[in-house]
Amino acid sequence: MGAAGRSGPRPVTATRVPPIPTDAHLIERARRGEGDAFDALMRRHMRAAYAVALAQTGDRDDAEDVCQDAFVTALKRLDEVRRPEAFVGWLLQIVRNRAHNLRRHQRVRSALPLDAAEEAPARARGPAHDAEDAELRGRLLEALEHLTPTQREVVLLYDVQGWTHREIAAAVGTTEGAARVHLHHGRRALRALLGPTYRGEDTP
Amino acid sequence: MNESWSDLSPLDPGRDPERWEALLRRTRAAARGELARRALAGPLARWVRPALPMAAALAMAAGGVLALTEAIPQSASAQAPGVAEAMGVPYAMTVSAEAGASDAADQLLLPDAPESR
Numbered sequence: 584m585g586a587a588g589r590s591g592p593r594p595v596t597a598t599r600v601p602p603i604p605t606d607a608h609l610i611e612r613a614r615r616g617e618g619d620a621f622d623a624l625m626r627r628h629m630r631a632a633y634a635v636a637l638a639q640t641g642d643r644d645d646a647e648d649v650c651q652d653a654f655v656t657a658l659k660r661l662d663e664v665r666r667p668e669a670f671v672g673w674l675l676q677i678v679r680n681r682a683h684n685l686r687r688h689q690r691v692r693s694a695l696p697l698d699a700a701e702e703a704p705a706r707a708r709g710p711a712h713d714a715e716d717a718e719l720r721g722r723l724l725e726a727l728e729h730l731t732p733t734q735r736e737v738v739l740l741y742d743v744q745g746w747t748h749r750e751i752a753a754a755v756g757t758t759e760g761a762a763r764v765h766l767h768h769g770r771r772a773l774r775a776l777l778g779p780t781y782r783g784e785d786t787p
Numbered sequence: 788m789n790e791s792w793s794d795l796s797p798l799d800p801g802r803d804p805e806r807w808e809a810l811l812r813r814t815r816a817a818a819r820g821e822l823a824r825r826a827l828a829g830p831l832a833r834w835v836r837p838a839l840p841m842a843a844a845l846a847m848a849a850g851g852v853l854a855l856t857e858a859i860p861q862s863a864s865a866q867a868p869g870v871a872e873a874m875g876v877p878y879a880m881t882v883s884a885e886a887g888a889s890d891a892a893d894q895l896l897l898p899d900a901p902e903s904r
Contacts, residue, residue: 613822613825614829615825615826615829616822616823616824616825616826616827616828616829617822617826618815618818618822621815621818622815625814626811629810629814630800630801633800633810637798647810647813650810650814651810651813651814652817654814654817654818655814655817655818655821658818658822659821716797716802719797720797723795723797723798724798742794742795743795743799
């Protein structure tokens with residue numbers, strides 16, 4: 584019986600979803616200068632890079648500068664990636680190094696291009712909302728300052744980015760158990776600093 | 788806005804999509820030069836990569852030929868047919884010239900002629 588005579592649901596293969604490219608595949612293409620591959624890598628890992636940069640610098644603008652710098656540095660050094668499956672850990676180390684350099688040289692916002700500096704204040708939400716958000720951010724960042732850099736990274740990656748302990752352990756270069764401990768201590772410190780309004784759940 | 792205090796969501800960059808997209812755009816723009824360099828270097832590398840071992844192999848082969856040439860004894864090279872012979876100069880004359888002899892012309896012209904004529 585031919586396919587034309589069949590009735591019923593279409594085969595599953597007809598609605599096949601294209602596979603999500605792996606980091607290894609994207610890295611290989613980015614090495615050849617393919618912009619869309621770099622773009623995909625950036626979109627995939629920028630949030631984690633930002634969390635680490637924010638944990639290290641404690642400032643949104645500095646964190647953005649660090650992220651931008653780190654991604655360009657990573658692209659330049661892409662040939663050094665020997666284990667593409669560990670790309671994110673390698674990238675986050677670059678982020679830490681760039682953040683360290685930024686802090687050391689006290690170059691606040693100096694690397695930000697002028698057009699971006701003009702773009703930043705142009706946001707859709709109202710000024711009242713922005714001010715409220717800024718105040719909350721300021722208090723949270725101030726509280727985070729009391730944590731160790733690793734605690735800050737773990738708390739931000741877990742609570743803001745929704746990473747698992749395993750992912751955090753791989754990215755931070757520690758064990759899952761140690762990541763849990765860092766999260767526990769970090770949250771406890773935040774609760775002590777922010778009061779009962781901070782509802783960070785205890786480590787599951 | 789107490790519920791915002793309940794977590795760290797104010798620190799989530801996704802809360803400000805415009806700002807986030809601006810960061811991505813800036814990073815992409817900053818990477819453009821390096822991407823262009825890589826796009827150019829890729830095809831070049833594809834040509835250079837096989838050419839390098841080929842050049843090395845050629846250099847080794849040329850070195851081998853030179854070493855072989857130097858190893859041939861002088862006498863052997865002298866006995867081998869040379870340019871002079873190829874140009875039609877008699878072998879006897881070539882040998883004589885190489886030895887520095889000043890033989891008479893009749894000897895060179897008639898090297899095998901009998902003494903008693």
